[in-house]
Amino acid sequence: MTTTVSVMKRISGNNIVSPLGFKAAGIHCGIKYKKHDLALLVSEVPASVAGVFTTNAVQAAPLLVTKEAVKKMGKMQAIIINSGNANACTGKQGMVDARLMQVETAEKLGISPNLVGVASTGVIGELMRMEPIVKGIHKLEPNSQLEGSIHFSQAILTTDTITKNTAYCALIDGKEIIIAGTAKGSGMINPNMATMLGFITTDANVESVHLQAALKSVTNLTFNAITVDGDTSTNDMVLLLANGMAGNVTLTPAHPDWEVFVQALHAVSQDLAKMIAKDGEGATKLIEAEVKGAVSDEEARKIAKTVVGSPLVKTAVFGCDANWGRIIAAVGYSGATVDPDAISIQIGKITVVEKGEPIEYSEEKLISYLKQPEVKIVVQLSQGSGQGKAWGCDLTYDYVQINATYRS
Known part of the structure; x- marks a missing residue:
């Protein structure tokens, strides 16, 4: 068996x-x-x-x-x-x-x-x-x-x-x-x-x-x-x-x-x-990006890693700024195949973009979610069956301090 x-x-x-x-x-x-x-x-x-x-x-x-x-x-x-x-x-x-x-x-x-x-x-x-x-x-x-x-x-x-x-x-x-x-x-x-x-x-x-x-x-x-x-x-x-x-x-x-x-x-x-990823220098939060509906698993992982690696996404998460524009921008410059009119984005369980269009949501609830120690971003591309995940962390004042004085 x-x-x-x-x-x-x-x-x-x-x-x-x-x-x-x-x-x-x-x-x-x-x-x-x-x-x-x-x-x-x-x-x-x-x-x-x-x-x-x-x-x-x-x-x-x-x-x-x-x-x-x-x-x-x-x-x-x-x-x-x-x-x-x-x-x-x-x-x-x-x-x-x-x-x-x-x-x-x-x-x-x-x-x-x-x-x-x-x-x-x-x-x-x-x-x-x-x-x-x-x-x-x-x-x-x-x-x-x-x-x-x-x-x-x-x-x-x-x-x-x-x-x-x-x-x-x-x-x-x-x-x-x-x-x-x-x-x-x-x-x-x-x-x-x-x-x-x-x-x-x-x-x-x-x-x-x-x-x-x-x-x-x-x-x-x-x-x-x-x-x-x-x-x-x-x-x-x-x-x-x-x-x-x-x-x-x-x-x-x-x-x-x-x-x-x-x-x-x-x-x-x-x-x-x-x-x-969670123990990144100066980090306060783990960020997980999950991409679904990509043309391949490889492209899904590429997009996910681009999102969690974006300095602007990382700083937005640190500041609890519900700025989903930074996420969709990272998806766009990832180099993967995307259709802007087909992209949907969730932060936690809150949908902020659907089929390329902004969705009304409670910014108060989203800010409250972004204060949690782990933040999940889900991107649906509707381009195929590819899927993938990546992990990163927020970018903080402490990261700069640690690396500015690493040898001294």
């Missing part, structure tokens, strides 16, 4: 070590003044690995080292991450430092350096101070307890105000598998990928080639559907490790439970993506 999505559910704990065979740790090593800044994630056995990476042509040294490891091995057993310094635009020395992090981690764990991924986040253009990092690597003691997971999620943060964690379980071949994720991201967010790091673990048994296809498809619907400020960074990635310790039959797209696995992966990724 084919498993259905009813066997997928979110679980308590929400931590990166919830799947069997994973351990994590995070410490303060001295890159930052006092906050945790060095993290380690380890699988008991080499895991199948998939990765998606920034589309910025300028790519940081750790990202290049990790891409090489993913391509060469198709397996990964550990990921070492630092915050406080991006090790980006650091030339030949940056590559030397990233490889040193890889080698030192491998030495500590007694594994091949090719099984170690490296990730960094923080200030661009400054050389790493490697002495505290190397010493810190050898002080890390990963464990499978909640404490290790909490410290891990804290150590990867930069301007984030909260840690971002989630986990789901699902039945595969009658066996429970778990998919869990931890991410960081708050500003310089406009993936295809942006200043975000995402780490996803699962004890499901999946070969790397199929894991990569699943992650890529899910990323387009989740991590690539968020924007905070339209900037795409140099460092960022999502890595997915599947160690197979749940003992299920190897998953492929031909397996009757394949879609259950993909939907659980989608749920983890969407949770993390929305947490990143």
Whole structure:
């Protein structure tokens, strides 16, 4: 009997070590003044690995080292991450430092350096101070307890105000598998990928080639559907490790439970993506745009992301200004196929435009709705069957303050 999505559910704990065979740790090593800044994630056995990476042509040294490891091995057993310094635009020395992090981690764990991924986040253009990092690597003691997971999620943060964690379980071949994720991201967010790091673990048994296809498809619907400020960074990635310790039959797209696995992966990724958007630097509100009736799903997602990325829409939401003209303008300049006379718009449950014509509504009720912590905008195009969503946040005074003083 084919498993259905009813066997997928979110679980308590929400931590990166919830799947069997994973351990994590995070410490303060001295890159930052006092906050945790060095993290380690380890699988008991080499895991199948998939990765998606920034589309910025300028790519940081750790990202290049990790891409090489993913391509060469198709397996990964550990990921070492630092915050406080991006090790980006650091030339030949940056590559030397990233490889040193890889080698030192491998030495500590007694594994091949090719099984170690490296990730960094923080200030661009400054050389790493490697002495505290190397010493810190050898002080890390990963464990499978909640404490290790909490410290891990804290150590990867930069301007984030909260840690971002989630986990789901699902039945595969009658066996429970778990998919869990931890991410960081708050500003310089406009993936295809942006200043975000995402780490996803699962004890499901999946070969790397199929894991990569699943992650890529899910990323387009989740991590690539968020924007905070339209900037795409140099460092960022999502890595997915599947160690197979749940003992299920190897998953492929031909397996009757394949879609259950993909939907659980989608749920983890969407949770993390929305947490990143909601925690945008200085943000007070999460904005969700849903587009229906586009000529294709791709165009629907394009329009949705344009709406949540519009500075004028974002500032209107911040100011509780019921200015739907900014929304329809963003739809129009998105580059997608639209008919102005067919566009309808709802903010919350209040219709403000129908078939291109303004509709009378209670501005008082709409302003009251816009004061809520989550604002939903629905755009109906009546052009086809395409649909898609995107998430962003409001643009506030604090965003300017945070980024005006980031280095000082």
